[in-house]
Amino acid sequence: MKAIWKGSISFGLVNIPIKLYSGTNQHRIDLDMIRKKDQCPIQYVRVCKKDGKEVPWEDIAKGYRKEDGDYVVLDKSDLESVAAEKTQTIDIFEFVKEEEIPSKYLEKPYIIEPEKQAQKVYALLREALKKSEKVGLCKFVMRTAQHLGILKVEEDAILLIQIRFNDELRDPEDAKIPTDIKISKKELDMAMTIIDQLTEPFDPSKYKDTYKEDLVKMIKKKAASKSGPKEPAPRKRKKAAPKDDLLDQLKASLAAIKN
Template identity: 80%
Template sequence: MKAIWKGSISFGLVNIPIKLYSGATAHRIDLDMIRQKDKCPIQYVRVCKKDGKEVPWDDIAKGYRKENGDYVILDKSDFAAIAPEKTQTVDIFEFVKEEEIPPQYLEKPYITEPAKEAKKVYALLRDALKKSGKVGLCRFVMRTTQHLGILKVEEDAILLIQIRFNDELRDTGEVNLPSDIKISKKELDMATSIIEQLTGKFEPEKYKDTYKEELVKMIKKKAAAKKGEKPAPVKRRKKTTDKDDLLEQLKASLAAVKS
C-alpha cells in the first residue's frame, strides 16, 4: 500500500511523524465512451461555445461568472494568495466525544502509520484516546485544501476521518417531508415488529458490493455470447405503489421475515 501523505500529528508540544494511507478503495470498473456502430473511442476536446473552435490549454483561464454574464478572471497568483499555509501537520485543537458528531459529517477515512522512531508516542496517544473515550478534532492541509477531521482509535490504529464543515451540509428543511400524516397503532406496531425481527449485530464483513460482481459477469457473458445474441434480461422486483394497501404490505413483509 502506497502512502499518500507524510507529516506528523501535533499533540500538545509533541509531534508524531506519520504516513497517511487511504482507508477505503472504490469498487469501480473503468468503462470507455465509444461510438456504438463501430466501437470507435470518443475523445473529449475543449471547444469554445461561441465559434466551435478547439482551445489549447495555454489559452485557458479560470473565471467566476457574475450575474450580468461577465467573468472575473482568476490566475495562479490569486489562488496562491488565498491558499492555506502548506503544513505537513495534523493539528489536534480539541477533544470531543465521538457520539456528539452526527454521522452526516463523516466523509473519508485514512489510516495513520507511525515512523519507526515514533512508535512509543503513537501508542501513547492511541491508548490515551482509548482510555478517554474521546476523539481528537484536527485540521490538516492536503493538496492545497484545508480539511477538518477527527483522530479516533480502531483496534491498534489511529484513524484520521475527514469530516465536512458545517456549511457544506444541506438543511433538511429544504425538502418536503411528511409532518401531518396519521399512522394507525396497528400499522406502527407491525412496522416495529419487522424492525425487531430484522435486528442484528452490525458485522460489515457480511455485506458485499454485488454490483461490481454482477457487472463483471455481464461483461464476460456478453463477450462470450455469439454475435447478435442477447443475454437473458435481469428480473426486477415488483414495485409497490401508493394504491397498494399499506397494512397488507406490512403483513406480507412480516410473514416473509418470520419465514
C-alpha cells in the same frame, strides 16, 4: 500500501511523524466511450461555445461568472493567494465525545501509521484516546485544501476520519418532510415488530458490492459470444398499493419474514 501523505500529528507540544494511507478501496471498472457502429474511441476536446473552435491549454483560464454574464478572470497567483497554507501537520485543537458528532458529518477514512522512531508516542496517543473515550478534532491540509477531521482509535490503529464543515451540509427543512401524519398505535406496533424480527448485530463482512463481479462476468460472457447475450426483458413495475391498506402491507411483511 502506498502512503498518500507524510507529515506529523501535533498533540500539544508532542510531534508524531506519521504516514497516511487511504482507508478505502475503489472497486471500479473503467469503461471507455466509443462510437457504436465502428467502436471508435471518443475523444473529449475543449471547444469554445461561441465559435466552435478547439482551445489549447495555454489559452485557458479560470473565471467566476457574474450575474450579468461577464467573468472575473482568475490567474494562478490569485488562486495561490487564497489557498490554504501548505503544512505537513495534523493539528489537534480540541477533544470531544465521538457520539456528539452526528453521522452526517463523517466523510472519508484514512489509516495513520507512525514512523519507526515515533511508535511509542503513537501508542501513548492511542491509549490516551482509548482511556478518555474521546476523539481528537483536528485540521489538516491536503492538495491545497484545508480539511476538518477526527482522530479516533479502531482496534490497534489510529484513524483519521475526514469530516464535513457545517456549511457543506444542506438543511433538511429545504425538503418537503411530512410532520403532521397520524400513525395509529396498531400500525406503529406492527412496524416495531418487523424491526425486532430483522434486528441483528452489525457484521460488515456479510455485505458485498457484487456489481463489479457481475459486470466482469457479463463482459467475459459477451466477449466469448459472437452475438452476445440477449437484452434482458424489461422489469415489470409493481403497482403501488392503495394508501389505505398500510396495515395489510405490514402484516404481509411480517408474514414473509416468518416464512
